[in-house]
Amino acid sequence: MDQIIIRKAGLNDLGTLLRFEQELIAAERPFDSTLQDGEIHYYDIPAMIAAPHIALLVAVINEQLIGTGYARIEEGRHYLKHRQHAYLGFMYVDPVYRGKGVNRAIMEVLKNWALEQGIRELRLDVYYSNEQAIKAYEKAGFHRHLIEMRMGL
Template sequence: MNQITIRKATFDDLETLFRFEQGVIEAERPFDSTLKDEQIHYYDIAGMIKSSHVELLVAEFEGDVIGSGYARIESAKPYLKHGRHAYLGFMYVAPAHRGKGVNKKIMDGLKDWVRSQNITELRLDVYHDNISAIKAYEKIGFTKHMIEMRLGL
């Protein structure tokens, strides 16, 4: 039986990753009325693959890429205890493979890379109404920290 493997994304993965990006956006549209109605892009995927301060990982099963996620090293605000943290994003698992621990495997790979960079803080954003995502992140140890508020004028 083939196992799910985690590896660095390559340029050969771009077509699949572009589809995943649209999957992330479509999943988030119901939570964000400020997103443009036409096709949009969140990520510079090719740039992330090339970057030394970003680790873009994919999950692979039987030769198919089935999930993705990245960690990006960022400077922290000068008043925080940590000087740098890793921001996580592009967390996506193909619908047929959800509930199989794929996201956890990707997260474990990202945490390993972040630790290797001597980073001790992980951060991510999630919509406050996205209860299933919040529960998934809490299950692997994340805690709620701050709510961003907005007012359209």
């Protein structure tokens, strides 16, 4: 496989990132019955690209975007040991390139960015029944921490 390049996203990547967002949402719909029907958006991607507290990255092979992910610095809750943490999200890899280390490469660069910002805690959310994603994150060093529960009324 050709070399994977991880770089910061730019506005010129917006079209592909919007497509990735819709593909990510489509993949998550089976895990979340609370998502609205039709096209929805999780992210304000142009704002994320410009924000100094967010590192929005893309993975590229031969000038083609094949994956994305971000780290966003967030304040920790006042009772936690860490004052801030980096929240990871928009972790998406084109299906053709899955299983080739793309997500791991993105997470490594995000981890290093967080360390450069003085952050020592990474967090992310994953659907409880998305075992494939859970296994991938555990392989990257994450561990299960909390389970969010809900009840529709």
